[in-house]
Amino acid sequence: MDKVGKYEFLAEPFHCDFSQRLFMGHMGNHMLNAADYHSSARGFGMKYLMTIKRSWVLSRLAIEMDEMPQMYTKFNVETWVESAMRFFTSRNFRVVGEDGKVYGYGRSIWAMIDTETRQPTDIFAIDNGAINNWIVDDKECPIDKGGRVKMDDSAQLVGTVETKYNDVDINGHINSVKYIEHVLDLWDLDWYREHQIKRFEIAYVAEAHQGDTLSFYRMQTGENEYCIRICKDGDTECCRSKVIFK
Amino acid sequence: MDKVGKYEFLAEPFHCDFSQRLFMGHMGNHMLNAADYHSSARGFGMKYLMTIKRSWVLSRLAIEMDEMPQMYTKFNVETWVESAMRFFTSRNFRVVGEDGKVYGYGRSIWAMIDTETRQPTDIFAIDNGAINNWIVDDKECPIDKGGRVKMDDSAQLVGTVETKYNDVDINGHINSVKYIEHVLDLWDLDWYREHQIKRFEIAYVAEAHQGDTLSFYRMQTGENEYCIRICKDGDTECCRSKVIFK
Numbered sequence: 001m002d003k004v005g006k007y008e009f010l011a012e013p014f015h016c017d018f019s020q021r022l023f024m025g026h027m028g029n030h031m032l033n034a035a036d037y038h039s040s041a042r043g044f045g046m047k048y049l050m051t052i053k054r055s056w057v058l059s060r061l062a063i064e065m066d067e068m069p070q071m072y073t074k075f076n077v078e079t080w081v082e083s084a085m086r087f088f089t090s091r092n093f094r095v096v097g098e099d100g101k102v103y104g105y106g107r108s109i110w111a112m113i114d115t116e117t118r119q120p121t122d123i124f125a126i127d128n129g130a131i132n133n134w135i136v137d138d139k140e141c142p143i144d145k146g147g148r149v150k151m152d153d154s155a156q157l158v159g160t161v162e163t164k165y166n167d168v169d170i171n172g173h174i175n176s177v178k179y180i181e182h183v184l185d186l187w188d189l190d191w192y193r194e195h196q197i198k199r200f201e202i203a204y205v206a207e208a209h210q211g212d213t214l215s216f217y218r219m220q221t222g223e224n225e226y227c228i229r230i231c232k233d234g235d236t237e238c239c240r241s242k243v244i245f246k
Numbered sequence: 247m248d249k250v251g252k253y254e255f256l257a258e259p260f261h262c263d264f265s266q267r268l269f270m271g272h273m274g275n276h277m278l279n280a281a282d283y284h285s286s287a288r289g290f291g292m293k294y295l296m297t298i299k300r301s302w303v304l305s306r307l308a309i310e311m312d313e314m315p316q317m318y319t320k321f322n323v324e325t326w327v328e329s330a331m332r333f334f335t336s337r338n339f340r341v342v343g344e345d346g347k348v349y350g351y352g353r354s355i356w357a358m359i360d361t362e363t364r365q366p367t368d369i370f371a372i373d374n375g376a377i378n379n380w381i382v383d384d385k386e387c388p389i390d391k392g393g394r395v396k397m398d399d400s401a402q403l404v405g406t407v408e409t410k411y412n413d414v415d416i417n418g419h420i421n422s423v424k425y426i427e428h429v430l431d432l433w434d435l436d437w438y439r440e441h442q443i444k445r446f447e448i449a450y451v452a453e454a455h456q457g458d459t460l461s462f463y464r465m466q467t468g469e470n471e472y473c474i475r476i477c478k479d480g481d482t483e484c485c486r487s488k489v490i491f492k
Contacts, residue, residue: 013282013292013416014275014423020416029260036259046259047318071416072293164431165438170259170266170317172435177260185410189418189456192411210435 003136004080005038011069018189021068024200025181028061031093031106032176034077038091042134044126049112054121057111058176059088062201064143065095065104074098080136087111087120089131092141105143146201149240151227155217159186162213174208174238183228183241186216195224195245202241208232249382250326251284257315264435267314270446271427274307277339277352278422280323284337288380290372299361300372304354304422305334308447310389311341311350320344326382333357333366335377338387351389392447395486397473401463405432408459420454420484429474429487432462441470441491448487454478 007030015026039045039056049055069075078094093106114121123131161182169175179202187195208214212232221227224245230238253276261272285291285302295301315321324340339352360367369377407428415421425448433441454460458478467473470491476484 012275012279014278014421016416017411018414018416018418023412025412029258032260033258165263165433165435166269166271166427166431168264168435170262170264172264175260181412185412187411189411189414 001042003134004078004139005034005041006076006078007034007037008074008076009033011071011073011075013071016071017192019192020071022071023181024063024065024068024184024197025177027063027065027068027095028180028200029177030077031061031063031079031108032058034079034093035091035108035110038079042130044131049126050115053115054112054126055115055171057113058108058204059111060109060146060201060203061106061176062108062143062146062199063093063104063106064199065197067103068196069095069097069103075103080139081131081134082137082139082141084123084131084135086122086124089123092139094139094141105141107141107143107145143199146242149201149203149227149242150221151217151219151229151240155219155227155229157215158218159216160213161216163208163210165210168210172209174210174212174214176204179204179230179239179241182214183216183230183239183243186218186228197243198224198246199244200241201243202239204239205237206232208238214238247288249380250324250385251280251287252322252324253280253283254320254322255279257317257319257321259317262317263438265438266317268317269427270309270311270314270430270443271423273309273311273314273341274426274446275423276323277307277309277325277354278304280325280339281337281354281356284325288376290377295358295372296361300367301359301361301417303357303359304450305357306355306392306447306449307352307422308354308389308392308445309339309350309352310445311443313349314442315341315343315349321349326385327377327380328383328385328387330369330377330381332368332370335369338385340385340387351387353387353389353391389445392488395447395449395473395488396467397463397465397475397486401465401473401475403461404464405462406459407462409454409456411456414456418455420456420458420460422450425450425476425485425487428460429462429476429485429489432464432474443489444470444492445490446487447489448485450485451483452478454484460484
């Protein structure tokens with residue numbers, strides 16, 4: 001089996017925005033699906049991990065796009081494991097059209113937890129470190145790795161979201177993809193008529209549950225660059241995000 | 247080509263709720279996709295209609311499920327045109343597992359509009375009434391057709407939603423699927439721990455745009471039966487919906 005997985009998706013019309021291009025949240029979802037299909041086929045997917053009370057937890061996701069696929073376009077999401085350590089693994093993505101056109105890239109960092117204790121567990125404990133057999137260290141992913149999103153007290157409260165039934169994932173937590181949508185909803189349609197998203201970055205810090213009110217604090221850190229802190233219950237940090245527009 | 251179209255979908259993990267079953271909104275989306283694939287393959291799809299400044303507009307959708315597909319389940323959405331009149335056509339759906347298990351059914355009513363004047367146009371004008379060649383009047387769809395959702399002034403305001411960037415579809419209007427999610431978000435996780443959705447019904451009355459605040463008025467009309475009116479700008483009705491739980 002190839003170390004790189006390749007999965008076909010379609011930019012479905014109801015998953016596209018007013019410009020008839022795929023929404024960033026749905027691109028994030030396709031990448032997470034590709035990760036799941038890739039790891040499942042290789043023996044360390046979520047479905048298997050559930051049987052041994054383990055789960056992958058997404059820690060960071062960064063997506064950088066030259067262009068988003070247009071409505072009805074078929075595209076492939078390639079994914080591979082770039083590196084693995086005891087408590088974290090990094091997995092990359094490349095989004096490529098049927099004609100070979102590269103739309104963009106993604107980078108993600110994952111931890112593995114014990115679903116009972118919620119504590120990090122040793123990734124190499126799965127099938128004698130089997131993940132090491134799948135590492136691809138020579139496939140290019142030419143986007144910034146990102147780092148800790150730096151924010152200070154000048155960040156302004158720019159919105160709140162009351163989380164509801166449709167925000168909650170199979171684990172009972174606020175869905176990783178919904179955070180992406182809530183962050184990007186901080187800008188309105190008029191803004192998106194003038195700006196496309198160049199890079200979207202998010203780090204998941206603490207889990208939130210349905211009923212939590214999320215507060216969004218934003219500061220501008222460069223031309224077309226914004227950092228966002230998402231807190232629950234007033235000041236418990238759930239996520240940090242950075243958005244760069246072009 | 248078969249008059250009935252059949253399209254395979256997967257209950258993706260991030261499209262499933264806390265009970266690991268597909269969300270109703272995503273089931274609605276799959277039905278709308280199936281409708282689009284079916285009509286496109288037969289010469290009267292959205293993509294072609296755009297070239298002649300016409301568009302299908304969803305007027306009503308009713309979904310009745312015995313059971314929602316579980317996470318990772320592959321299932322088929324079958325769709326066919328039940329009848330066509332000058333200004334409206336009815337299209338049905340059947341959701342069936344790979345093993346032949348029937349999960350549920352859907353019914354929808356569509357109009358065709360002129361995208362410049364926004365007025366209804368003659369469906370039979372497309373390719374000399376070609377839609378008539380595709381009518382299937384003998385395939386069973388054993389769910390209630392539904393009718394006008396009857397509501398009186400006793401309906402209570404139970405929530406408001408400020409519409410944002412991710413709510414808007416390719417036509418610049420609030421996405422049909424998002425209304426389904428917003429209606430179902432009127433109940434919280436604790437309610438869904440005790441109740442499954444048996445039937446969901448929605449009639450689209452007027453279009454809303456990003457920035458509109460939607461008001462949700464609800465009244466109970468039977469045991470586990472609720473009617474919802476969605477208004478914009480205070481009292482302009484956008485949708486009526488009925489939800490029956492089991």
